[in-house]
Amino acid sequence: MASKDFKVAIIGGGVCGLTCAIALTRLGVPVELFEAAPKFEEIGAAIGIGPNAGRVLQDIGVLEDVLAQARVPRLNQLTMCFISGMEGHEILYEYPGGPENMSLGIHRASFLEALEHRLDPNIAHFNKRCTAVNVSPGNPSRYILHFTDGTTHETDVVLGADGIKSVVRSVVTDEPSAAQIAFSNAVVYRALVSWKALQSAGIKTDLTVRPICMVGPDKHIVFVPIKNGEIINVAAFATDHHIPMGSANLTPGIPWLSDVSQEEALKDFEDWGPDVINTLKCIQKISKWSVHVVYPQLGSYTKGRVALLGDAAHAMLPHLGSGGGQGLEDAWVLAHLLSHPQTNASNIELVLEAYNRVNMPRSQMVWEASKSAGEKYHGFGGHGLTPDGLREDLHDQWSPIWHYDIHDSMQAAVQWLKETGVFS
Ligand SMILES: Cc1cc2nc3c(=O)[nH]c(=O)nc-3n(C[C@H](O)[C@H](O)[C@H](O)COP(=O)(O)OP(=O)(O)OC[C@H]3O[C@@H](n4cnc5c(N)ncnc54)[C@H](O)[C@@H]3O)c2cc1C
Structure with a gap:
């Protein structure tokens, strides 16, 4: 040595x-x-x-x-499946799988x-x-x-x-x-929820098998199963793409993380489909992060x-x-x-x-x-x-x-x- x-x-x-x-x-x-x-x-x-x-x-x-x-x-986590965030939740794209593309959610x-x-x-x-x-x-x-x-x-x-x-x-x-460092113009609502609770709330998409990304205009919501699918990590992102990065920086001293009401998160996703709305309704304690980057x-x-x-x-x-x-x-x-x-x-x-x-x-x-x-x-x-x-956009990302x-x-x-x- x-x-x-x-x-x-x-x-x-x-x-x-x-x-x-x-x-x-x-x-x-x-x-x-x-x-x-x-x-x-x-x-x-x-x-x-x-x-x-x-x-x-x-x-x-x-x-x-x-x-x-x-x-x-x-490493046993399958690749991400992209689904419409809107009513109907149509499957849009499944990222190619295979042993070389296995990850781990922990x-x-x-x-x-x-x-x-x-x-x-x-x-x-x-x-x-x-x-x-x-x-x-x-x-x-x-x-x-x-x-x-x-x-x-x-x-x-x-x-x-x-x-x-x-x-x-x-x-x-x-x-x-x-x-x-700059505010990225993205906020994310994060929570861990039990799959049982989501099922009881009427979620139809199976979130236990692989990561799911529900996409739509200016927003997306990622579900990652952990603990063998018993717990689902939820991260719902909303981004303002119309302003340059760093132009809306938070006032120094304002925390990047706060607990917010369900109403606030629901307002951001009000026109989205039932699986999104029901997920947000199901979460008791929602943390909102202002995502910062170097x-x-x-x-x-x-x-x-x-x-x-x-x-x-x-x-x-x-x-x-x-x-x-x-x-x-x-x-x-x-x-x-x-x-x-x-x-x-x-x-x-x-x-x-x-x-x-x-x-x-x-x-x-x-x-x-x-x-x-x-x-x-x-x-x-x-x-x-x-x-x-x-x-076309995601095939090799x-x-x-x-x-x-x-x-x-x-x-x-x-x-x-x-x-x-x-x-x-
Ligand atoms: C919503 C979200 C989801 C993400 N998902 C993923 C993912 O799925 N996979 C992935 O790879 N990455 C993911 N990331 C990114 C990942 O979380 C970070 O890149 C990673 O945690 C960075 O680790 P780090 O050790 O560099 O920094 P940190 O985790 O921030 O650790 C820094 C450490 O330094 C300590 N520290 C800070 N200042 C001082 C100081 N002055 N003196 C002594 N100690 C100090 C802190 O207490 C802390 O323990 C995600 C990020 C976000 C925001």
Whole structure:
């Protein structure tokens, strides 16, 4: 196992920071993780693990734990079926299936729990909200992390996995963190509902077998079965496509998340079909999220020995269910590059630059594709919300994300390091 002459600090213990910490530890790189919350925690919702993300988890050696938490033997979630959101709920398009297109739908808390069990508890530090990352006055190649409790930590490499409101991002970009996020003009009403309750409410579409996306003008509603179909994750999106992204930003201080009445959600979907209306009527507690994204996209994910991963780097619209998966890819590539036998304290900056050269274009491609997917679901794809139109618009949309070999990223990064003479 590699023994390194540098230490890594990860800020943020969400799915990406936690995965990166596990991967680095397994590959023999000394790492400490600092999380603002008192424990690892996630919101009460589901997350979809696509085939590419599944392969990352498998390679890191945690897929079995995740599957066990989800109580399934393998990635077993079928591809999405697109249905009209209007009266009649006609099936419009079934995304092609097959073993290579299998995903996993899992409750976020279960996912985190599976990962948490694989982390050495001695490297996780809670109640550590990072407020600043400064160059060490005693050693300009090291950094001092400052926390709200007044403590500090000195390290060689900083990985910012601190989510969309990242503090670390401003170190990389020299811009205030808030200047690089925007309201996406999309709101989403989210809830977890039991299938029994939905059935009692008169839902006719079977929501237990595969993810369903009901589409219509300016809106769509996604149903993802978890816990073997006992629970349905509901996410109903409404978007204003008529204004540019970032032009309707919320006043600073206004929360992005609020509990809203059924009436408010129903008003947004008042002309939709019975399965949509009955679903919303069935939900007792509805959370409304103003979906924010990193925008404009960053020019770099790294500066010096500081690198961003996950939502800190590329928070995107969730319309392809792939933001977390891209963060897992970031974690994998960073861990493999930092643990590479030829990586040492003297070449880390260029090793992080290699990560940037490979992962930034890929995650930003997925960012663009996710935005475009929302436009297609809402009838702006160019071919209309008909079976033929959606087939034309959606037929291959997940291929570049799912059918990608993460080892190609590593190979490209190492190739660049060899070409520049950093690696032999
Ligand atoms: C509605 C919706 C549905 C989605 N569905 C999917 C899906 O199906 N599949 C998918 O792959 N992705 C999905 N995503 C995207 C996915 O949720 C995110 O990309 C992913 O959770 C990002 O993980 P992260 O670890 O980068 O950030 P986060 O999960 O935000 O974690 C950041 C962590 O850092 C901590 N932190 C923050 N600031 C500090 C600080 N200053 N100091 C220390 N700690 C700090 C936080 O407490 C938190 O624990 C969806 C997103 C939305 C909004």
